[in-house]
Amino acid sequence: MSLLGASEIRALAASLDLKPSKSLGQNFVIDANVCRKIVRTAGVTSTDVALEIGPGLGSLTLALMEEAHSVVAVEIDSRLATQLPITAKLHSDHPETLTVINQDALSIKELAFAPTVLVANLPYNVSVPVFLHLLEVLPTLRTGVVMVQAEVADRLAAKPNTREYGIPSVKAAWWASVTGAGSVSRSIFWPAPNVDSKLVSFTRRETPGDEELRKKVFAIIDLAFAQRRKMLRSALSSMYGGSGAAEKVLSAAGIDPTLRGEALDIAAFCKIAQQGLES
Ligand code: SAM
Numbered sequence: 001m002s003l004l005g006a007s008e009i010r011a012l013a014a015s016l017d018l019k020p021s022k023s024l025g026q027n028f029v030i031d032a033n034v035c036r037k038i039v040r041t042a043g044v045t046s047t048d049v050a051l052e053i054g055p056g057l058g059s060l061t062l063a064l065m066e067e068a069h070s071v072v073a074v075e076i077d078s079r080l081a082t083q084l085p086i087t088a089k090l091h092s093d094h095p096e097t098l099t100v101i102n103q104d105a106l107s108i109k110e111l112a113f114a115p116t117v118l119v120a121n122l123p124y125n126v127s128v129p130v131f132l133h134l135l136e137v138l139p140t141l142r143t144g145v146v147m148v149q150a151e152v153a154d155r156l157a158a159k160p161n162t163r164e165y166g167i168p169s170v171k172a173a174w175w176a177s178v179t180g181a182g183s184v185s186r187s188i189f190w191p192a193p194n195v196d197s198k199l200v201s202f203t204r205r206e207t208p209g210d211e212e213l214r215k216k217v218f219a220i221i222d223l224a225f226a227q228r229r230k231m232l233r234s235a236l237s238s239m240y241g242g243s244g245a246a247e248k249v250l251s252a253a254g255i256d257p258t259l260r261g262e263a264l265d266i267a268a269f270c271k272i273a274q275q276g277l278e279s
Pocket of ligand 1: 024025026027028029030053054055056057058059060074075076077080103104105106120121122123124126
Protein backbone atom coordinates (compact mmCIF):
# COMPACT_ATOMS: atom_id res chain seq x y z
CA MET A 1 0.00 0.00 0.00
CA SER A 2 1.38 3.43 -0.87
CA LEU A 3 0.07 6.24 1.30
CA LEU A 4 -0.51 9.86 0.32
CA GLY A 5 2.07 12.58 0.96
CA ALA A 6 2.03 16.33 0.37
CA SER A 7 2.61 16.15 -3.38
CA GLU A 8 -0.06 13.46 -3.94
CA ILE A 9 -2.62 15.42 -1.89
CA ARG A 10 -1.95 18.63 -3.81
CA ALA A 11 -2.06 16.80 -7.16
CA LEU A 12 -5.34 15.09 -6.23
CA ALA A 13 -6.89 18.40 -5.14
CA ALA A 14 -5.72 20.06 -8.36
CA SER A 15 -7.14 17.26 -10.52
CA LEU A 16 -10.51 17.73 -8.80
CA ASP A 17 -10.21 21.52 -8.98
CA LEU A 18 -10.86 21.39 -5.22
CA LYS A 19 -10.50 24.50 -3.11
CA PRO A 20 -10.59 23.26 0.50
CA SER A 21 -13.81 24.44 2.14
CA LYS A 22 -13.46 26.18 5.52
CA SER A 23 -17.07 25.56 6.46
CA LEU A 24 -16.58 21.80 5.94
CA GLY A 25 -13.33 21.89 7.96
CA GLN A 26 -11.30 20.63 5.01
CA ASN A 27 -7.72 20.48 6.28
CA PHE A 28 -6.10 17.42 4.79
CA VAL A 29 -3.29 15.46 6.45
CA ILE A 30 -0.21 15.42 4.21
CA ASP A 31 2.06 13.27 6.40
CA ALA A 32 1.75 9.50 5.94
CA ASN A 33 3.73 8.78 9.13
CA VAL A 34 1.21 10.71 11.21
CA CYS A 35 -1.63 8.70 9.64
CA ARG A 36 0.10 5.40 10.51
CA LYS A 37 0.72 6.68 14.04
CA ILE A 38 -2.96 7.55 14.52
CA VAL A 39 -4.01 4.09 13.35
CA ARG A 40 -1.43 2.51 15.71
CA THR A 41 -2.64 4.65 18.62
CA ALA A 42 -6.19 3.42 17.96
CA GLY A 43 -4.94 -0.18 18.18
CA VAL A 44 -6.73 -1.16 14.94
CA THR A 45 -6.40 -4.88 14.18
CA SER A 46 -7.25 -7.17 11.27
CA THR A 47 -10.59 -8.08 12.85
CA ASP A 48 -11.78 -4.46 13.12
CA VAL A 49 -14.39 -2.76 11.00
CA ALA A 50 -13.09 0.80 11.10
CA LEU A 51 -15.36 3.82 10.74
CA GLU A 52 -13.84 7.02 9.41
CA ILE A 53 -15.81 10.26 9.34
CA GLY A 54 -14.70 12.80 6.74
CA PRO A 55 -12.10 10.77 4.81
CA GLY A 56 -11.37 13.77 2.56
CA LEU A 57 -8.76 12.83 -0.02
CA GLY A 58 -7.98 9.55 1.76
CA SER A 59 -4.73 10.01 3.71
CA LEU A 60 -6.01 8.36 6.87
CA THR A 61 -8.29 5.97 4.96
CA LEU A 62 -5.37 4.28 3.20
CA ALA A 63 -3.49 3.90 6.51
CA LEU A 64 -6.61 2.35 8.03
CA MET A 65 -7.00 -0.05 5.10
CA GLU A 66 -3.50 -1.38 5.85
CA GLU A 67 -4.58 -2.63 9.27
CA ALA A 68 -8.36 -3.06 9.46
CA HIS A 69 -10.49 -5.90 8.16
CA SER A 70 -12.58 -3.28 6.37
CA VAL A 71 -13.20 0.46 6.40
CA VAL A 72 -16.46 2.41 6.19
CA ALA A 73 -15.89 6.06 5.31
CA VAL A 74 -18.68 8.65 5.61
CA GLU A 75 -18.02 11.85 3.65
CA ILE A 76 -20.42 14.77 3.18
CA ASP A 77 -18.67 16.23 0.11
CA SER A 78 -19.83 14.29 -2.95
CA ARG A 79 -16.72 15.18 -5.01
CA LEU A 80 -14.51 13.60 -2.35
CA ALA A 81 -16.84 10.64 -1.82
CA THR A 82 -16.78 9.91 -5.57
CA GLN A 83 -13.00 10.17 -5.84
CA LEU A 84 -12.09 8.05 -2.81
CA PRO A 85 -12.83 4.57 -4.25
CA ILE A 86 -10.74 5.55 -7.32
CA THR A 87 -7.83 6.58 -5.08
CA ALA A 88 -8.19 3.33 -3.11
CA LYS A 89 -7.99 1.29 -6.32
CA LEU A 90 -4.77 3.06 -7.28
CA HIS A 91 -3.11 2.67 -3.88
CA SER A 92 -4.44 -0.55 -2.32
CA ASP A 93 -4.35 -4.24 -3.27
CA HIS A 94 -7.73 -4.66 -1.55
CA PRO A 95 -9.86 -1.69 -2.58
CA GLU A 96 -12.97 -3.83 -2.07
CA THR A 97 -12.45 -3.56 1.72
CA LEU A 98 -13.48 0.11 1.54
CA THR A 99 -17.10 1.29 1.53
CA VAL A 100 -17.69 5.00 0.98
CA ILE A 101 -20.98 6.56 2.05
CA ASN A 102 -21.82 10.07 0.83
CA GLN A 103 -23.71 11.36 3.86
CA ASP A 104 -23.68 13.89 6.66
CA ALA A 105 -22.30 12.04 9.71
CA LEU A 106 -24.91 13.77 11.87
CA SER A 107 -27.69 12.06 9.92
CA ILE A 108 -26.37 8.52 10.46
CA LYS A 109 -29.06 6.45 12.18
CA GLU A 110 -27.45 3.06 11.79
CA LEU A 111 -24.88 1.37 9.58
CA ALA A 112 -25.10 -2.06 8.00
CA PHE A 113 -21.46 -2.70 8.91
CA ALA A 114 -21.31 -2.75 12.73
CA PRO A 115 -18.12 -0.68 13.04
CA THR A 116 -15.90 -1.59 15.99
CA VAL A 117 -13.41 1.29 15.98
CA LEU A 118 -13.71 4.98 15.09
CA VAL A 119 -10.66 6.70 13.61
CA ALA A 120 -11.17 10.18 12.25
CA ASN A 121 -9.75 13.61 11.72
CA LEU A 122 -13.08 15.22 12.52
CA PRO A 123 -14.30 18.41 10.81
CA TYR A 124 -13.60 21.09 13.44
CA ASN A 125 -16.91 22.92 13.44
CA VAL A 126 -19.02 19.81 14.16
CA SER A 127 -16.54 17.59 16.02
CA VAL A 128 -18.37 17.44 19.37
CA PRO A 129 -21.89 16.82 17.98
CA VAL A 130 -20.53 14.21 15.55
CA PHE A 131 -18.54 12.43 18.29
CA LEU A 132 -21.48 12.33 20.72
CA HIS A 133 -23.92 11.34 17.95
CA LEU A 134 -21.78 8.37 16.89
CA LEU A 135 -21.45 7.13 20.48
CA GLU A 136 -25.22 7.35 20.76
CA VAL A 137 -26.28 5.65 17.52
CA LEU A 138 -23.48 3.12 16.95
CA PRO A 139 -23.28 0.90 20.06
CA THR A 140 -20.85 -1.51 18.34
CA LEU A 141 -18.12 1.18 18.40
CA ARG A 142 -16.00 0.03 21.34
CA THR A 143 -12.95 2.23 20.99
CA GLY A 144 -11.26 4.82 18.81
CA VAL A 145 -9.09 7.86 18.29
CA VAL A 146 -10.27 11.19 16.93
CA MET A 147 -8.30 14.27 15.99
CA VAL A 148 -9.98 17.52 17.01
CA GLN A 149 -9.13 21.15 17.80
CA ALA A 150 -6.83 21.21 20.88
CA GLU A 151 -9.35 23.06 23.09
CA VAL A 152 -12.07 20.58 22.15
CA ALA A 153 -9.78 17.64 22.97
CA ASP A 154 -9.08 19.17 26.39
CA ARG A 155 -12.82 19.60 26.99
CA LEU A 156 -13.71 16.07 25.94
CA ALA A 157 -11.10 14.56 28.26
CA ALA A 158 -11.58 17.01 31.17
CA LYS A 159 -12.30 15.92 34.74
CA PRO A 160 -14.59 17.75 37.24
CA ASN A 161 -13.41 20.94 38.93
CA THR A 162 -11.24 22.03 36.02
CA ARG A 163 -11.72 25.02 33.73
CA GLU A 164 -12.12 22.74 30.70
CA TYR A 165 -14.82 20.55 32.27
CA GLY A 166 -18.22 21.15 30.70
CA ILE A 167 -21.06 19.72 28.63
CA PRO A 168 -18.86 17.75 26.15
CA SER A 169 -16.81 16.17 28.97
CA VAL A 170 -19.73 14.98 31.04
CA LYS A 171 -21.92 13.86 28.11
CA ALA A 172 -19.05 11.88 26.55
CA ALA A 173 -18.51 10.23 29.95
CA TRP A 174 -22.01 8.75 29.75
CA TRP A 175 -20.76 6.41 27.01
CA ALA A 176 -17.01 6.27 27.27
CA SER A 177 -13.85 7.04 29.14
CA VAL A 178 -11.95 9.64 27.15
CA THR A 179 -8.26 10.52 27.47
CA GLY A 180 -5.82 12.78 25.68
CA ALA A 181 -3.53 11.00 23.21
CA GLY A 182 -1.07 13.70 22.16
CA SER A 183 -0.69 16.84 20.08
CA VAL A 184 -0.40 17.19 16.33
CA SER A 185 1.62 19.87 14.55
CA ARG A 186 -0.17 22.35 12.28
CA SER A 187 2.42 21.66 9.60
CA ILE A 188 1.01 18.20 8.80
CA PHE A 189 -2.12 19.75 7.25
CA TRP A 190 -2.88 21.33 3.92
CA PRO A 191 -4.03 24.00 4.19
CA ALA A 192 -2.46 24.58 7.64
CA PRO A 193 -5.28 25.46 10.07
CA ASN A 194 -5.01 28.47 12.37
CA VAL A 195 -5.77 26.32 15.42
CA ASP A 196 -3.80 23.54 17.12
CA SER A 197 -4.99 19.93 17.04
CA LYS A 198 -4.87 17.05 19.49
CA LEU A 199 -5.81 13.39 19.53
CA VAL A 200 -8.21 11.89 22.03
CA SER A 201 -8.80 8.20 22.52
CA PHE A 202 -11.92 6.66 23.98
CA THR A 203 -13.07 3.29 25.26
CA ARG A 204 -16.74 2.56 25.57
CA ARG A 205 -17.99 1.69 29.01
CA GLU A 206 -21.29 0.33 30.21
CA THR A 207 -23.78 3.20 30.23
CA PRO A 208 -25.08 4.14 33.68
CA GLY A 209 -28.72 3.64 32.65
CA ASP A 210 -31.38 3.45 29.94
CA GLU A 211 -32.53 6.05 27.38
CA GLU A 212 -35.10 7.55 29.73
CA LEU A 213 -32.40 8.22 32.32
CA ARG A 214 -29.94 9.50 29.69
CA LYS A 215 -32.40 12.08 28.37
CA LYS A 216 -33.09 13.32 31.88
CA VAL A 217 -29.36 13.38 32.75
CA PHE A 218 -28.52 15.33 29.57
CA ALA A 219 -31.31 17.87 30.27
CA ILE A 220 -29.88 18.40 33.77
CA ILE A 221 -26.34 18.75 32.38
CA ASP A 222 -27.52 21.38 29.86
CA LEU A 223 -29.15 23.42 32.65
CA ALA A 224 -26.26 22.99 35.10
CA PHE A 225 -23.74 24.39 32.61
CA ALA A 226 -26.00 27.01 30.96
CA GLN A 227 -24.81 29.47 33.58
CA ARG A 228 -21.65 27.95 35.00
CA ARG A 229 -21.42 30.22 38.03
CA LYS A 230 -24.89 29.39 39.33
CA MET A 231 -25.32 27.00 42.24
CA LEU A 232 -27.14 23.81 41.30
CA ARG A 233 -30.26 24.68 43.31
CA SER A 234 -30.84 27.79 41.22
CA ALA A 235 -29.50 26.35 37.92
CA LEU A 236 -32.05 23.51 38.16
CA SER A 237 -34.94 25.57 39.54
CA SER A 238 -36.80 25.76 36.21
CA MET A 239 -36.76 21.97 35.95
CA TYR A 240 -38.15 21.32 39.42
CA GLY A 241 -40.47 24.34 39.81
CA GLY A 242 -38.39 26.59 42.04
CA SER A 243 -35.06 26.57 43.83
CA GLY A 244 -36.60 25.17 47.03
CA ALA A 245 -37.92 22.13 45.16
CA ALA A 246 -34.59 21.74 43.35
CA GLU A 247 -32.78 21.88 46.70
CA LYS A 248 -34.98 19.06 48.01
CA VAL A 249 -34.23 16.82 44.99
CA LEU A 250 -30.49 17.54 45.27
CA SER A 251 -30.38 16.85 49.01
CA ALA A 252 -32.35 13.62 48.58
CA ALA A 253 -29.79 12.59 45.94
CA GLY A 254 -26.97 13.28 48.41
CA ILE A 255 -25.64 16.26 46.41
CA ASP A 256 -24.82 19.57 48.11
CA PRO A 257 -27.29 22.08 46.51
CA THR A 258 -24.72 24.90 46.76
CA LEU A 259 -22.27 23.13 44.45
CA ARG A 260 -21.93 24.12 40.80
CA GLY A 261 -22.30 21.77 37.85
CA GLU A 262 -18.54 21.79 37.27
CA ALA A 263 -18.04 19.85 40.56
CA LEU A 264 -20.15 16.84 39.51
CA ASP A 265 -19.10 13.74 37.61
CA ILE A 266 -21.51 11.73 35.46
CA ALA A 267 -22.39 9.45 38.39
CA ALA A 268 -23.53 12.45 40.45
CA PHE A 269 -25.65 13.79 37.58
CA CYS A 270 -27.25 10.32 37.36
CA LYS A 271 -28.10 10.42 41.08
CA ILE A 272 -29.96 13.71 40.61
CA ALA A 273 -31.83 12.41 37.56
CA GLN A 274 -32.79 9.19 39.32
CA GLN A 275 -34.12 11.17 42.24
CA GLY A 276 -36.13 13.37 39.88
CA LEU A 277 -37.55 10.33 38.08
CA GLU A 278 -38.56 8.68 41.34
CA SER A 279 -40.13 11.76 42.94
N1 SAM B 1 -9.59 12.62 6.89
C1 SAM B 1 -9.04 13.60 5.99
C2 SAM B 1 -7.61 13.89 6.36
O1 SAM B 1 -7.27 13.63 7.53
O2 SAM B 1 -6.87 14.36 5.52
C3 SAM B 1 -9.85 14.89 5.95
C4 SAM B 1 -10.18 15.50 7.29
S1 SAM B 1 -10.90 17.11 7.18
C5 SAM B 1 -10.38 17.78 8.74
C6 SAM B 1 -12.64 16.84 7.52
C7 SAM B 1 -13.41 16.09 6.45
O3 SAM B 1 -14.76 15.92 6.91
C8 SAM B 1 -13.54 16.78 5.10
O4 SAM B 1 -13.28 15.85 4.08
C9 SAM B 1 -15.00 17.27 5.03
O5 SAM B 1 -15.52 17.33 3.72
C10 SAM B 1 -15.69 16.20 5.86
N2 SAM B 1 -16.94 16.61 6.53
C11 SAM B 1 -17.26 17.85 7.00
N3 SAM B 1 -18.47 17.82 7.62
C12 SAM B 1 -18.90 16.55 7.55
C13 SAM B 1 -20.07 15.87 8.01
N4 SAM B 1 -21.04 16.54 8.69
N5 SAM B 1 -20.22 14.55 7.75
C14 SAM B 1 -19.24 13.87 7.08
N6 SAM B 1 -18.12 14.44 6.62
C15 SAM B 1 -17.93 15.76 6.85
